[in-house]
Amino acid sequence: MRVLVVEDDENLRVAIAAALRSAGFAVDAAGDLPAADEALSVSSYDCAVFDRMLPSGDALRYVRLRRPSVPVLFLTARDSVADRIAGLDAGDDYLVKPFAVEELEARVRRLCRRAGSGLPPVLRCGDLELDSGRHEVRRAGVLLTLTGKEFDVLRQLVARQRQPVGRTELIREVWDPLVDPASNVLDVVIAQLRRKLRNPPMIHTVRGFGYRIEPT
Known part of the structure; x- marks a missing residue:
């Protein structure tokens, strides 16, 4: 499961990302809304964690205007009833600072499961x-007859058929965020999938980026 963390406080951003990685999530991090926008435009996420108030703008307003197609958890120091309702109306969850890391992990896990069930x-x-x-x-x-990794890679490709999926994203989703994207583990699985799927070929290489599957 892959999560985007958007937080301008570097220490908090690093701590949240580290905690989620330790809990088994693949995590990307951004410090402002432009960086978040770029990440959301090139990668797919099961959940996004936004600090409510960022120097680059109000994340609540950003989500309302340009709702990413992922569940959102808002982090905020605002704990009034009106603020809670506004956050819940725009997103899927709302967590007031300071918070327990265990609660953050539980909420993110729940949102990711909801995304997967979509x-x-x-x-x-x-x-x-x-x-x-x-x-x-x-x-x-x-x-x-496919191995577990072959099934998982194929599912990622079929879920986004006709769209290129980056090798880094595939490795993070199927293996581990710490696996080197230059590793050949993905290439081996792709080669096995191509052999098992037989002709006409469905999986195509997107040079310098990753792979794409298309119906024949």
Whole structure:
């Protein structure tokens, strides 16, 4: 599960990111709204954690005007009823500072589960069918035998079919945020998937970036 943390206080931003990584999340961090906007435009997230008031603007207003397609947890020092209602109306959760790290992790985990449930249990791409509930993949009706990593990589690609998915993002989602993007673990899995999916080929290399899957 991948999370974007947007917080202008560097010490707090680093602490939140470290805590979430220790809890098993892949984390990107941004210090202001322009950096957050750039991150959201190039990557997919299961949850975003926004400091409510940033020097670059009000995150609540940003979410209202340019709602990212991810659940949002607002962090704020404002604890009035009106502020809480405003935050809950715009986002999915609202946490008042100071807060316990364990509560932050629990709220982020809940929002990420909600985001994950937004995908239908069965994904299709041309004659390819991926059933997350049964953990089965079929092409042209033929059941394929995939490893866990192969299934997870394929699911990431099929969920965003026709769109390029960066190798760094795939590694962070399927393996670990500390795995070197230059590692060949992803290349090995892609090669295995291409062999098992057979012809005509569906997975295409996006040179210098990552991979894309397209229906045939």
